[in-house]
Amino acid sequence: MTEPTVVISLDLELSWGMFDLSFDDRLLKVARWTHDVGAPNLLNHLTRNGLSATWAVVGAMMRASLPDVSGLPEVRYPHFSKPWFTYVPKEGDELTHPEWFGARLVDMIRQAKPEQEIGFHSFSHVPFGLAGMTRERAVAEYVHCVQTAKELGIATTSFVFPRNSVAYLRELRDAGFTCFRDVDELPVRFASETLTRLGMICADFVGLAPRTIEPSLKEGLVSIPGSLLIRCAADWRKYIPDSSRLRRLRKGLERVRRSGGVFHVWFHP
Ligand SMILES: [Zn+2]
Numbered sequence: 001m002t003e004p005t006v007v008i009s010l011d012l013e014l015s016w017g018m019f020d021l022s023f024d025d026r027l028l029k030v031a032r033w034t035h036d037v038g039a040p041n042l043l044n045h046l047t048r049n050g051l052s053a054t055w056a057v058v059g060a061m062m063r064a065s066l067p068d069v070s071g072l073p074e075v076r077y078p079h080f081s082k083p084w085f086t087y088v089p090k091e092g093d094e095l096t097h098p099e100w101f102g103a104r105l106v107d108m109i110r111q112a113k114p115e116q117e118i119g120f121h122s123f124s125h126v127p128f129g130l131a132g133m134t135r136e137r138a139v140a141e142y143v144h145c146v147q148t149a150k151e152l153g154i155a156t157t158s159f160v161f162p163r164n165s166v167a168y169l170r171e172l173r174d175a176g177f178t179c180f181r182d183v184d185e186l187p188v189r190f191a192s193e194t195l196t197r198l199g200m201i202c203a204d205f206v207g208l209a210p211r212t213i214e215p216s217l218k219e220g221l222v223s224i225p226g227s228l229l230i231r232c233a234a235d236w237r238k239y240i241p242d243s244s245r246l247r248r249l250r251k252g253l254e255r256v257r258r259s260g261g262v263f264h265v266w267f268h269p
Helices: 025-050 103-111 135-150 167-174 193-206 234-241 242-259
Strands: 005-010 053-058 117-120 179-182 217-218 221-225 262-267
Touching: 005 025, 005 242, 025 103, 053 103, 103 117, 117 135, 135 167, 167 221, 193 242, 221 262, 242 262
Parallel strands: 005 053, 005 262, 053 117, 179 221
Antiparallel strands: 217 221
16 A cells, blocks of 8 residues: 555646637637646645646647647547647747747746646647547657657656547557556446446535545556546536535545545646
């Protein structure tokens, strides 16, 4: 049993996180807010309270502008038939398009004390486990992450798959990464995916105790499943009472203190 450990992992993705599902002004507005306000505020909260977190950042947004992506084989998803970089400004940079690029933001996180870990949230936020993804693209995503890491002096330790869609693990290990966030270990899981999703929404409303997890080895990588996703407070999610969110967090902390293991909380800044 691992001694009591709390892990916080954050998916920092700006517009990269959702453009294939819905691309509109609202997405750009939220991404701009995350760049200018949300992420810096969260960083401030963490450092003021002496906490370190793992920031899983989309590789392409670690740059000041879009690098050469011609080496990335195209993906063809049923839900998004356009070329993957369609919406990304080809000429823009972080000053004109902070909703896509965050080199200065990543610098700010890297300079913070206590130290924050920078991990990778893929290079361009392609979902790895969906039909339409290829092994060639997965490997190319890893190669681009490693190149970016080398150029910026970042370790290739932690990887978070877009939408937690875990695939091509052996290739991830061969690229040099050592651990990844695995899918959440839920307090209850039903045979049907839809029922499980509904169950987790109910768990948020009633404040059900999350599970602690134990790291394990998968394909030579350390798998660290999530314990609890804190949903953003937008749309219908704003009806989840803060008291229920807090209750879940407190129960997780009590459980990890009492029984050991890892309490792994994750969310989007
Ligand atoms: Zn994401």
